[in-house]
Amino acid sequence: MAVGRRDKTASFRGSRIVVAIVIGVLLGCVIAFLFPYGLFNPAASVQNRRIGKTNFQIGSSSCESSERSKMLKSEIVSLSEKNSELKKQVRDLTERLQLAEQGKDQAQKQFLVLGEQHKAGPFGTVKALRTNPTVVPDDSVNPRLAKILEKVAVRKELIVALANSNVKEMLEVWFSSIKRVGIPNYLVIALDDHIEEFCKSNDVPVYKRDPDAGIDAVGRSGGNHAVSGLKFRILREFLQLGYSVLLSDVDIIYLQNPFNHLYRDSDVESMTDGHNNMTAYGYNDVFDEPAMGWARYAHTMRIWVYNSGFFFIRPTIPSIELLDRVADRLAKQPNSWDQAVFNEELFFPSHPGYDGLHAAKRTMDFYMFMNSKVLFKTVRKDAKLKKLKPVIVHVNYHPDKLRRMKAVVEFFVNGKQDALDPYPDGSE
Numbered sequence: 001m002a003v004g005r006r007d008k009t010a011s012f013r014g015s016r017i018v019v020a021i022v023i024g025v026l027l028g029c030v031i032a033f034l035f036p037y038g039l040f041n042p043a044a045s046v047q048n049r050r051i052g053k054t055n056f057q058i059g060s061s062s063c064e065s066s067e068r069s070k071m072l073k074s075e076i077v078s079l080s081e082k083n084s085e086l087k088k089q090v091r092d093l094t095e096r097l098q099l100a101e102q103g104k105d106q107a108q109k110q111f112l113v114l115g116e117q118h119k120a121g122p123f124g125t126v127k128a129l130r131t132n133p134t135v136v137p138d139d140s141v142n143p144r145l146a147k148i149l150e151k152v153a154v155r156k157e158l159i160v161a162l163a164n165s166n167v168k169e170m171l172e173v174w175f176s177s178i179k180r181v182g183i184p185n186y187l188v189i190a191l192d193d194h195i196e197e198f199c200k201s202n203d204v205p206v207y208k209r210d211p212d213a214g215i216d217a218v219g220r221s222g223g224n225h226a227v228s229g230l231k232f233r234i235l236r237e238f239l240q241l242g243y244s245v246l247l248s249d250v251d252i253i254y255l256q257n258p259f260n261h262l263y264r265d266s267d268v269e270s271m272t273d274g275h276n277n278m279t280a281y282g283y284n285d286v287f288d289e290p291a292m293g294w295a296r297y298a299h300t301m302r303i304w305v306y307n308s309g310f311f312f313i314r315p316t317i318p319s320i321e322l323l324d325r326v327a328d329r330l331a332k333q334p335n336s337w338d339q340a341v342f343n344e345e346l347f348f349p350s351h352p353g354y355d356g357l358h359a360a361k362r363t364m365d366f367y368m369f370m371n372s373k374v375l376f377k378t379v380r381k382d383a384k385l386k387k388l389k390p391v392i393v394h395v396n397y398h399p400d401k402l403r404r405m406k407a408v409v410e411f412f413v414n415g416k417q418d419a420l421d422p423y424p425d426g427s428e
Contacts, residue, residue, distance in 0.1 A: 091138065130360050131265050132316040137242030145207060146241050152187050152205050157244045157259060159186035162231055165194045170250045173405050175204050177254040180413070185259075189234060209234070229338040232327040239315040239323070249309035249394065251401045253408045256391040261368060262312055266360040267319045268346065270311035271369040271394065274304035275377065280366040306346065306363070307371065308339040310394055318359035322346060325357065372404065373397040377425045380411075398427050 120126050139146040152158055159178070163171045171188070178186050190196035190208045199206035231247060238245050246258060262269060274280030282303035290296050313319050325345045330336055350356035366374060370390040376398070379385040393408045395401045400423075410419035 091140070132267055132314075132318055132360065134242065134315045135240065135317060135320070137315075138240050141240045142237045144210075145237060148187070148205075148207050149238070149241060149243055152185055153243055154185040154259070156242060157185060157246070159183065159246045159248050159258070160189060160231075160235070160238065161186070161248045161250050162189045162191060162234065163195050163250055164191040167250050168195065168198060170402055170405065171195070171198075172202070173402070173409070174248075174250040174252060174254075175199075175202070177252075177409065177413075181254050181257055183254065183257050183259075191230075229330045232323045232330065232338065232342075235313070236320060236323050236327075239313065239320050242315050244312065244314045246312045247310065249396070251395045251405060252310060253393045253395075253405055253412070254391070255389055255393065255412050258312075258369075258391050261365075261391050263362055264312075264314065266314075266362040267316050268306075268311055268313050268322065268359060269362045269364060270306035270308075271364045271371065271392075272304055272366050273307050273371060273373075273396070274363075274366055275371070275373045276366075279304040281363055303347075303363075305339060305343040306361075307394065307396060308342040309396060310369065310392065316359075318357060322357055322359055370394065371396050375408070376404075376420065376423060380420045386417075398423075400427070 149158065161171075161174065175186070175188070186205060188195070188199050188204055188206045190199060190206050193208075196206055196208045235245055235247065244264075246262075272280040280303075282301060285300045285302040287298040287300055288296055289298065313322075322342075322345055326338065326341050329341050329345070330338055333341075345357055346359060346361060348354065348356055367379075367385075367388060368391045370379070370393050372393065372395045375393055379388065389412065393412070395404045395408070398404055404423060407419045407423065410416040
């Protein structure tokens with residue numbers, strides 16, 4: 001009986017030892033899992049609490065380093081994006097500020113920007129501010145065009161012409177005259193692929209814009225007036241990039257370098273459709289209305305329009321505003337003639353319901369920058385005037401442009417004195 005009791009006691013003690021061992025092993029596993037850095041390590045305790053809060057996500061020091069690196073890279077990318085966005089906002093705000101400068105007290109604000117205020121000087125010595133400051137160039141407007149202009153332009157100036165396949169023959173006569181004179185800074189804006197390849201094959205600087213449905217449709221098949229209207233939209237980028245442009249139609253013969261004959265003191269410097277001193281530079285035209293009796297004579301001012309096919313435009317805020325105004329009106333009034341709109345926006349003064357453009361303008365010498373009316377109606381018939389060598393001749397008054405362009409070359413370049421004789425003063 002005593003032997004049986006001792007066996008049961010030994011068995012019970014053995015079971016308790018096994019249970020204790022099992023419990024110890026389980027507790028060890030749990031502690032090892034929860035406290036991998038040691039039970040009495042403070043940093044380990046903090047780390048363990050962090051692990052507990054993050055669903056027991058445990059990583060080695062190398063993993064932490066990798067994650068930290070990724071996090072820093074992500075932050076750098078994010079900051080870079082924010083920086084680009086801030087730069088864009090600064091550019092936008094700068095443009096808005098420049099536009100705001102065109103508002104009230106524009107002359108006062110501009111004067112404050114350009115220099116200190118001064119008292120008026122003695123009689124006959126006061127001269128108003130004529131030349132507006134140029135805009136800050138912004139290459140982000142068109143980086144591809146900016147690189148081309150950097151290579152082509154001379155002193156930030158160049159001749160620019162738009163052309164499509166409809167004017168290919170005139171274009172060839174046009175750039176041949178430019179090459180003959182030795183003018184390096186000119187660029188053709190090709191409105192179709194054929195003209196682009198034609199220019200490249202003749203070593204003529206050319207630029208074809210990125211696709212634009214509105215412009216491309218007109219550019220490919222439009223006539224002279226339609227294509228002419230596109231220039232006001234396209235030229236804006238040139239001015240924003242900080243370049244002065246001598247805009248040229250292709251029905252022009254160059255006989256001298258025009259950049260040697262510019263004043264550069266105005267926003268717009270343009271050739272005139274006038275044919276003498278009065279019509280070119282303006283005159284007092286007296287209107288007679290007999291029914292008014294004593295007040296029958298009313299004095300009016302008249303000037304013949306600027307030619308929108310040849311003008312020099314500087315990169316100023318008023319110049320860009322002019323292009324915007326003309327482009328906007330031509331878009332809203334598709335049947336309008338671009339030259340008429342160009343002159344209305346340039347000359348009409350402010351009045352109730354309309355804010356006029358505050359742009360400085362200069363009329364070019366009509367004998368040096370000669371239109372075809374002056375040439376065929378006056379110059380060729382005068383022995384002294386025939387000895388003149390104009391800077392350019394613009395065949396703008398006559399529809400048989402190509403034939404007359406070639407005759408101009410024969411007369412002024414090749415010295416054939418009777419080359420202009422077969423043509424009438426006007427059109428047939």
